[in-house]
Amino acid sequence: MVKIHERKFVSCDPDKCVGCQICEYACSWTKEKAFNPMKSRIRVVRVNQIANMAVACRLCEEPACIAACPRDALTQSEETGAIIVDKDKCNGCGWCIEACDYGAIMLHPESKIVYVCDLCKDKPDGPQCIKWCPEEALTLVTSDVLAQKARIGAVKKLFQEAKAKK
Amino acid sequence: MYGYAGRVLRVDLTTGKTRVEQLNTEIAKKYVGGIGLGMKLWLDNSQAGVDPFSPDNPLILTLGPISGTMFPTAGNGHAFVSKSPATFGIGEAVAHGTFGAEMKRAGYDAVILTGKSEKPVYLWIDDDSVQLLDASHLMGKSPAETEDAIKDELGDYYIRVASIGLAGEKLSRIACIINEKTRAAGRTGMGAVMGSKNLKAIAVRGTRDIVPAKPDEFMDMVKEFHERMKGPATQKYRTLGTPENVLVHNALHCMPTRNYNNAHFENAEKVSGEVLNEKFVAKIIGCSSCAMRCEHEVIVPEGAYKGTMTRMEYETLWALGPYCGIDKLDAIIKGMELCNYYGMDAISAGVIVGFAMDCYEHGILSKADMGGVEANFGNAEALIQILEKMGKREGIGDVLAEGVRIAGQKIGKGAEKLAQHIKGLEVTGYDLRCLKTAALGFAVSFRGADHNRHGAYAFDVKGKVDRLKAEKGRGRMVRDMEDTYALIDSFIVCKFSRGTYYKEMPDMAKLYSLVTGFDMTPEELKKAGERINTIARVINVREGLGRKDDTLPWKVMNLPIPDDGPVKGAVVTQEELDLLLDDYYTARGWTLEGLPTTEKLKELGMDDALRIVEGKQEA
Numbered sequence: 001m002v003k004i005h006e007r008k009f010v011s012c013d014p015d016k017c018v019g020c021q022i023c024e025y026a027c028s029w030t031k032e033k034a035f036n037p038m039k040s041r042i043r044v045v046r047v048n049q050i051a052n053m054a055v056a057c058r059l060c061e062e063p064a065c066i067a068a069c070p071r072d073a074l075t076q077s078e079e080t081g082a083i084i085v086d087k088d089k090c091n092g093c094g095w096c097i098e099a100c101d102y103g104a105i106m107l108h109p110e111s112k113i114v115y116v117c118d119l120c121k122d123k124p125d126g127p128q129c130i131k132w133c134p135e136e137a138l139t140l141v142t143s144d145v146l147a148q149k150a151r152i153g154a155v156k157k158l159f160q161e162a163k164a165k166k
Numbered sequence: 167m168y169g170y171a172g173r174v175l176r177v178d179l180t181t182g183k184t185r186v187e188q189l190n191t192e193i194a195k196k197y198v199g200g201i202g203l204g205m206k207l208w209l210d211n212s213q214a215g216v217d218p219f220s221p222d223n224p225l226i227l228t229l230g231p232i233s234g235t236m237f238p239t240a241g242n243g244h245a246f247v248s249k250s251p252a253t254f255g256i257g258e259a260v261a262h263g264t265f266g267a268e269m270k271r272a273g274y275d276a277v278i279l280t281g282k283s284e285k286p287v288y289l290w291i292d293d294d295s296v297q298l299l300d301a302s303h304l305m306g307k308s309p310a311e312t313e314d315a316i317k318d319e320l321g322d323y324y325i326r327v328a329s330i331g332l333a334g335e336k337l338s339r340i341a342c343i344i345n346e347k348t349r350a351a352g353r354t355g356m357g358a359v360m361g362s363k364n365l366k367a368i369a370v371r372g373t374r375d376i377v378p379a380k381p382d383e384f385m386d387m388v389k390e391f392h393e394r395m396k397g398p399a400t401q402k403y404r405t406l407g408t409p410e411n412v413l414v415h416n417a418l419h420c421m422p423t424r425n426y427n428n429a430h431f432e433n434a435e436k437v438s439g440e441v442l443n444e445k446f447v448a449k450i451i452g453c454s455s456c457a458m459r460c461e462h463e464v465i466v467p468e469g470a471y472k473g474t475m476t477r478m479e480y481e482t483l484w485a486l487g488p489y490c491g492i493d494k495l496d497a498i499i500k501g502m503e504l505c506n507y508y509g510m511d512a513i514s515a516g517v518i519v520g521f522a523m524d525c526y527e528h529g530i531l532s533k534a535d536m537g538g539v540e541a542n543f544g545n546a547e548a549l550i551q552i553l554e555k556m557g558k559r560e561g562i563g564d565v566l567a568e569g570v571r572i573a574g575q576k577i578g579k580g581a582e583k584l585a586q587h588i589k590g591l592e593v594t595g596y597d598l599r600c601l602k603t604a605a606l607g608f609a610v611s612f613r614g615a616d617h618n619r620h621g622a623y624a625f626d627v628k629g630k631v632d633r634l635k636a637e638k639g640r641g642r643m644v645r646d647m648e649d650t651y652a653l654i655d656s657f658i659v660c661k662f663s664r665g666t667y668y669k670e671m672p673d674m675a676k677l678y679s680l681v682t683g684f685d686m687t688p689e690e691l692k693k694a695g696e697r698i699n700t701i702a703r704v705i706n707v708r709e710g711l712g713r714k715d716d717t718l719p720w721k722v723m724n725l726p727i728p729d730d731g732p733v734k735g736a737v738v739t740q741e742e743l744d745l746l747l748d749d750y751y752t753a754r755g756w757t758l759e760g761l762p763t764t765e766k767l768k769e770l771g772m773d774d775a776l777r778i779v780e781g782k783q784e785a
Binding site (some may be wrong): 032033034037048132 | 241271376455457458459465477
């Protein structure tokens, strides 16, 4: 089983995200051969004009969605940590949707069973949303790398501010 | 069917009845979509001479064949078409965002709104379910507040809303229709037509799939255009944005200042795109499917207007700033926010304030007339106060909300000459006295004074022609740009992306063919652009407009540019205008009275329009 430290998921940098929904179009096209944000595994949220961010599955350690499923329809990939939906077992009851803190698992409008980011496991070049994002706001990262990036950013800012005050 | 949804929704607001009809594919191919399709539908669903505020004046909402796809900027636009209460000719306005894509996914190419509701209502389109819901609790709310309230009460936060503010409710002739808080179908008073129907908002949720006819080739083209959008063709929009024009226009002395009293603003440095970006821009965001993003969101960080957040572009900055002699960016931003709050076209609103200030300085309007406002040029507080009065239609604001043409007539005492408009639509930020290709484009624009019908200013500003000269050949240039611009607004793609269509007609024809599956040649497409401009002219002819209306604002023809500099003394004379008009009509294959000829209409396959112009051509 891949450890939480090694698990890579699609992360969005809100400073870069402009809310253009290209990730949604790319996802629904890749997965469903249709342009339809309602069928995208990644979803854009615009809280107000300057707060934009795309949200996809975080591949949690001990995922709440799996724990909530009364039919054992959800499992976690040993290889990547992605959530796997057993289409035969899922009946679309929605307990997992309620359990997910990020709104990352959703009910499919047609199949009526849940669906979630699978990191484009069938694509050799990985998640297509990342390939398409024109702002380079999306990355496939581990939480450790995210923390590194945040630290570097914070320190850079501190030094810039210190420099500016001089 | 690909590209087109194949369905037209009819809503009769008088009876509350709705009906879905099949889209006439032949008409769709001929008029493409967007404003082209909208104008055709308007013509076929209205009577000559209809009052813009009559229940019999249809308001038409259209999408384009590319709407809802992933093509960059193409997925997201929508257009409103109706008879304009400002020009009394054809009115149309396009907006982008996400509303258009959502409407397309709901499965419609057009919505024809007729009649008038007894009580305030909003239209709720939830895929196939169409309802008119009570809107009495939304009256008086801003478009942004209306959007939030509708999302709350319908319980779905991905619903897209286009709505009017108080200005639309009160039939202000400059009222616009706003979607997603900052995107406006701004010009020609479409919001007032919506208000006249007692229709507060259109809310939509669409969940259908959109699939292009030739998916693989289409995706290759999307990829190619994503790359092009990272290049020089869109750089301006991605960096400083359109406010870059402030210093460019000012240096060329082609920025109308203080209601066209000057062509150069001495304090332009204070309101430049550079300062705006440095001090106010908080974020640049993008519309649905856009790979370039342009929408500059500004926040006022300190002072009396601290916390004001809105979108800012050149035209609105110019109108609320230099055109009123105002050099305070925070007040200009506040003014923009107020225009969005009340739902007023900020270009027209700024030009009206500039007009009122000019009247005030000429003693035509007194301080008492202005409700105690000292309306001198440059008074930023006066700008805010006058905008408030216009939004609420209080005091002098009631007259001003009629637009400068009608306000000028009502005020009298020479105010008519201070009203800078064409066909009743207020001017935009290009001094036509020293941009003579643009002057022609503005004069013949079917929706009145506007840069967005032709973009002919580009020839002048970029130095491709002698901008001070009126000469033969400009007619063809304007004609070709008009055809392209009409197609852009019919597809609907974003005008800011126009530079990425390296091979204009071939690129656009390819896009149309890949999405719809209908083979379209560049020549046929060019003809469609011509047809769209021609039907606009046919409509205006039917509504009584003609050569006499293809004219220029009084100051453009009577007040030479006074500023020392490169264009001192520039003005457009009647002789020059006549030369330009003759050249344009000839290039179009129209009579010298500006009427499409029988041969031209037949050539374009517009035989159904013959009855409108025949008999008038010889007169």
